[in-house]
Amino acid sequence: MKTSAREDLLEALCILSRDSPDPPTIAALSRHLSKPEDEIRDHLRALQNQGDLHILPGDRIEISAVGSLIGNQVMKKHRVLECFLSDILGMDRGTASEEACILEHDLSDEALERLDQYIARPRKRWRGGNTSRPHPQTLLDFPEGSELKVVSMKCPGGCQRLLDMGILPGERIRLVHTLDNKAMVIHVKGYDVAISPEIASCIYVEHAE
Amino acid sequence: MRLGLIGNPNVGKSLIFHQLTGIGVEVSNYPGTTVDLKKGNLCFKHEKLELVDLPGIYSLEGNSPEEVMVRTFIQEKEAEVLIAVLDATHLERNLYLLLQLTEFGKPLVVVLNMMDEAAKQGIEIDAGKLSAILGVEVIPAAAITGMNVADIIPAALFRARSPSVLVPYDHHIEAAIRSIQQVHPATRLQALQALQGIGTDPEVSALVDALAPEIEDMHRMSVAQIIAGNRHHRAETIAREVSYDKGDVKKNTLDSLLTSRRSGPIILVAVLLSILIAVFLIGSVLEEFLVSIFDMLFISPFLALPLNPLVRQLGLSFLLALQAGLGIAFPFIFTFYLFISILEDSGYLTRAAFLADRAMHRLGMHGQGLIPLILGFGCNVPAIMGIRLLRTRRERVIASFLVSMVPCSARTVIIAGIVAAFMGLPAALSIYGITLGLVILTGLVLSRITPGEQYGMILEMAPLRLPSLKNILTKAWFRIREFLVIAMPLLIVASLILGFLQFAGFFTFFQQYISPWSEAILGLPGYAATALLFGILRKEMALETLVILAGTADLPAVLTMGQIYIFAVVSVLFIPCISTIGVLAKVVGARITLLVSFYTLILGILIGALINLIIV
Numbered sequence: 094m095k096t097s098a099r100e101d102l103l104e105a106l107c108i109l110s111r112d113s114p115d116p117p118t119i120a121a122l123s124r125h126l127s128k129p130e131d132e133i134r135d136h137l138r139a140l141q142n143q144g145d146l147h148i149l150p151g152d153r154i155e156i157s158a159v160g161s162l163i164g165n166q167v168m169k170k171h172r173v174l175e176c177f178l179s180d181i182l183g184m185d186r187g188t189a190s191e192e193a194c195i196l197e198h199d200l201s202d203e204a205l206e207r208l209d210q211y212i213a214r215p216r217k218r219w220r221g222g223n224t225s226r227p228h229p230q231t232l233l234d235f236p237e238g239s240e241l242k243v244v245s246m247k248c249p250g251g252c253q254r255l256l257d258m259g260i261l262p263g264e265r266i267r268l269v270h271t272l273d274n275k276a277m278v279i280h281v282k283g284y285d286v287a288i289s290p291e292i293a294s295c296i297y298v299e300h301a302e
Numbered sequence: 303m304r305l306g307l308i309g310n311p312n313v314g315k316s317l318i319f320h321q322l323t324g325i326g327v328e329v330s331n332y333p334g335t336t337v338d339l340k341k342g343n344l345c346f347k348h349e350k351l352e353l354v355d356l357p358g359i360y361s362l363e364g365n366s367p368e369e370v371m372v373r374t375f376i377q378e379k380e381a382e383v384l385i386a387v388l389d390a391t392h393l394e395r396n397l398y399l400l401l402q403l404t405e406f407g408k409p410l411v412v413v414l415n416m417m418d419e420a421a422k423q424g425i426e427i428d429a430g431k432l433s434a435i436l437g438v439e440v441i442p443a444a445a446i447t448g449m450n451v452a453d454i455i456p457a458a459l460f461r462a463r464s465p466s467v468l469v470p471y472d473h474h475i476e477a478a479i480r481s482i483q484q485v486h487p488a489t490r491l492q493a494l495q496a497l498q499g500i501g502t503d504p505e506v507s508a509l510v511d512a513l514a515p516e517i518e519d520m521h522r523m524s525v526a527q528i529i530a531g532n533r534h535h536r537a538e539t540i541a542r543e544v545s546y547d548k549g550d551v552k553k554n555t556l557d558s559l560l561t562s563r564r565s566g567p568i569i570l571v572a573v574l575l576s577i578l579i580a581v582f583l584i585g586s587v588l589e590e591f592l593v594s595i596f597d598m599l600f601i602s603p604f605l606a607l608p609l610n611p612l613v614r615q616l617g618l619s620f621l622l623a624l625q626a627g628l629g630i631a632f633p634f635i636f637t638f639y640l641f642i643s644i645l646e647d648s649g650y651l652t653r654a655a656f657l658a659d660r661a662m663h664r665l666g667m668h669g670q671g672l673i674p675l676i677l678g679f680g681c682n683v684p685a686i687m688g689i690r691l692l693r694t695r696r697e698r699v700i701a702s703f704l705v706s707m708v709p710c711s712a713r714t715v716i717i718a719g720i721v722a723a724f725m726g727l728p729a730a731l732s733i734y735g736i737t738l739g740l741v742i743l744t745g746l747v748l749s750r751i752t753p754g755e756q757y758g759m760i761l762e763m764a765p766l767r768l769p770s771l772k773n774i775l776t777k778a779w780f781r782i783r784e785f786l787v788i789a790m791p792l793l794i795v796a797s798l799i800l801g802f803l804q805f806a807g808f809f810t811f812f813q814q815y816i817s818p819w820s821e822a823i824l825g826l827p828g829y830a831a832t833a834l835l836f837g838i839l840r841k842e843m844a845l846e847t848l849v850i851l852a853g854t855a856d857l858p859a860v861l862t863m864g865q866i867y868i869f870a871v872v873s874v875l876f877i878p879c880i881s882t883i884g885v886l887a888k889v890v891g892a893r894i895t896l897l898v899s900f901y902t903l904i905l906g907i908l909i910g911a912l913i914n915l916i917i918v
Contacts, residue, residue, distance in 0.1 A: 256526060257364060259534050261530055270563065272660055283394065286761065288759060289758025291757075
């Protein structure tokens with residue numbers, strides 16, 4: 094069987110065993126991967142021969158230490174790729190997840206590690222090279238009247254009030270007014286909110302289509 | 303039986319409360335003005351009910367004082383039934399809070415307020431459908447016209463139910479809720495709160511510390527963000543199902559003019575200046591009129607009575623206190639509160655706060671800090687109470703210094719009474735100039751040296767409305783009532799003590815000691831320094847005492863112009879009055895209160911001495 098199929102299966106097993114304490118069933122696995130049970134059964138048998146897992150009585154599957162190692166690694170690759178594609182490159186989260194499903198099988202461990210580091214501290218990584226990639230833009234970078242979409246927010250001391258007012262990733266907002274010091278009025282969910290520049294600097298946005 | 307009114311700020315809760323209880327309560331247009339609980343009684347079919355007006359909030363899971371207070375109020379089961387008030391024109395945002403409230407499982411009725419406003423904006427809402435989704439009764443109402451307000455109490459008493467609507471959370475959150483419930487007997491609500499760091503059980507906290515980072519890692523979002531996102535999504539879905547928006551809201555050109563970068567600040571300065579000058583002029587004229595009537599009706603007849611000296615002295619002190627109190631309360635404070643209520647109800651106050659954000663940053667605060675500063679011109683006491691709305695301790699400390707220095711109505715009386723009267727308007731305005739200059743300087747310095755982090759402004763802009771005359775009058779009346787109830791008795795007692803001390807000859811005794819100092823440093827005679835000291839009781843009493851001790855109201859006969867000016871400056875800057883000190887201690891603690899008093903004392907003497915040096 095192909096490596097990618099093996100990795101997909103082990104990844105799915107890891108995800109399922111994390112969600113519940115009992116070993117996952119074949120039926121649950123088939124639902125998760127949306128593949129027929131028979132096909133999965135064949136694959137499972139092959140993997141049992143390789144020592145990745147054991148099929149227990151009652152159609153439950155117990156993943157072995159080796160299998161779990163591989164599964165978790167793939168899961169991490171998926172997560173990092175999905176995050177990179179959606180949060181940093183700005184792709185739609187659903188598309189990013191599908192894309193990550195394909196890319197995860199060919200990503201080297203070193204590339205994974207570097208990508209992960211980059212996501213954790215994007216600015217620091219870019220300081221050396223003079224690249225054309227723009228920094229993530231905040232509300233401060235846009236003029237009055239812009240129609241924007243919130244990409245992410247990082248407020249020191251939490252941003253509960255912003256969240257409660259409906260300013261959260263994915264929300265469309267309009268920049269109504271800005272003052273000279275970039276204090277601004279934004280329009281969100283049908284009403285106007287005034288925010289200080291230091292709050293605006295924590296809200297990362299992009300142009301809404 | 304007890305009922306609680308709950309809702310976002312600006313949804314007309316206070317107005318409904320006012321109509322149900324018949325007690326006039328402030329109808330506020332500034333988000334979060336109702337920090338204190340307001341209670342009122344009403345009778346329904348011979349049963350006595352208590353209605354509690356909870357402060358307007360955005361969330362039940364935040365950590366602002368109001369939010370914590372309301373959460374505790376609901377959790378401690380202090381009210382049997384909750385009446386949730388929603389704003390029909392902003393249904394989605396209001397549903398967010400309602401969805402949080404439903405998780406508490408308390409019996410509810412929902413009042414869909416401002417239906418008239420919504421209809422005007424072309425929004426139609428199917429209340430029946432909303433009721434079916436939420437599983438509780440929904441009453442469409444318009445508090446302004448009184449539509450359906452009478453239905454609220456019967457519905458709350460007989461038809462309140464626990465809501466059936468549920469928010470579906472992200473499956474990781476749901477899994478975390480189940481994990482918490484497995485190790486610890488907790489309700490869904492408690493588990494959700496624990497995930498957001500609310501609650502004190504160490505076992506649960508440890509589990510949350512293990513679960514939360516994993517979820518946050520997977521979503522690259524904080525747990526609070528995910529939960530808020532899920533709720534907003536549900537609120538949005540419900541709002542879309544039950545409401546129909548016929549057209550876009552047209553852009554308000556007046557609003558853009560008021561908040562634009564160019565015209566906004568100019569309008570703001572013009573509005574504030576004209577209010578101050580108007581209050582000053584109207585106040586002076588009215589006060590003179592009131593005082594002379596009072597003199598004619600009470601004081602002159604009293605002095606004509608044959609009485610023993612002690613009674614005469616005390617009676618005179620009492621009448622003078624009454625005269626001074628009324629002479630400030632109605633002409634100055636009431637006029638000022640009328641203007642402020644207009645600003646507040648029209649929604650301009652929030653715009654003013656936004657425009658002032660930049661300037662206020664220089665002073666170490668942000669836009670919201672402007673409101674207590676403006677209120678301070680009326681009376682420092684309610685202004686200091688307003689400081690509680692500021693979010694960080696750093697801002698509250700800075701604000702407590704600055705607000706205590708703002709020339710309040712009582713200080714205006716001194717400025718108007720002696721400086722404007724004897725030296726003219728420019729000299730009076732120069733005292734304002736000196737004080738405001740010192741306020742700004744103090745702010746600049748404090749913003750550098752006060753420890754703590756600065757947190758920015760997040761302020762909902764209240765919609766622009768034409769304020770109703772009735773609301774403005776009620777609001778101004780309730781503010782002035784506070785002054786009459788709290789300050790007037792104090793004023794009278796202090797005045798009686800003063801009268802007695804004078805009778806007992808204490809002043810001559812005190813003056814002997816203070817005279818050399820006062821003459822050397824401030825160039826003022828001993829009795830003026832004594833008068834200043836009594837300004838601590840109430841500011842305007844400094845003037846009253848000066849007149850009594852000088853033995854004449856014609857001050858230029860006994861003092862030089864320079865002395866009058868120095869007296870006014872020092873009494874304006876000098877230590878806040880005793881009521882302000884009391885409120886300060888409650889809001890920012892004893893240490894800061896002492897610092898404020900000490901600072902203003904030194905500042906007053908220093909500036910007085912400086913002017914003395916320059917003039918002499």
